[in-house]
């Protein structure tokens with residue numbers, strides 16, 4: 001099981017500062033969608049240049065023209081690029097094809113997917129690398145989480161790794177770990193703590209204990 005730090009509400013210098021604090025405890029660093037919107041793919045390049053040993057995920061949430069966008073994110077240094085599960089089949093297949101060409105990986109974000117079990121089986125068959133259940137900020141605000149959805153994809157996904165994101169905190173991490181996802185994605189659960197290093201260290205410990 002791996003831990004991904006999601007950075008959403010920072011600029012490039014702040015991102016580097018947070019990563020420096022928690023670096024030993026994370027496997028992947030995510031350049032969140034708001035950061036890409038604000039800073040562009042320069043943020044991906046800046047973080048990869050500064051932390052070449054860390055895997056960098058570009059949370060582009062691609063919806064169309066995937067071949068081009070995966071190519072540009074790959075050129076910037078992303079190791080993993082996200083695409084939406086609600087995108088067209090041909091778009092997801094295009095993302096997988098380009099990622100393979102570039103030696104990169106694709107994570108499908110299932111945010112907004114209505115029939116999760118069916119779509120997870122479909123995208124799994126396209127050869128994607130990760131399938132991620134995700135409760136976005138808007139649904140987190142009304143008390144939702146992805147814990148049941150994680151169990152759903154664990155039942156049906158045969159090839160891809162499984163991932164979970166959305167409002168995971170130290171207090172809820174043990175429940176997440178019970179479902180044994182391959183990847184746990186945490187943003188605010190680390191970045192909004194006053195002691196980020198301690199939060200990341202504790203999460204890392206629980207995750208590696210499995």
Ligand SMILES: O=C(CO)[C@H](O)[C@H](O)COP(=O)(O)O
Pocket residue numbers: 006007008030032033059135136137165166167168185186187188189
């Ligand atoms: O993709 C995202 C929002 O769309 C976030 O990166 C993801 O939800 C993880 O952050 P948090 O743990 O703060 O919810």
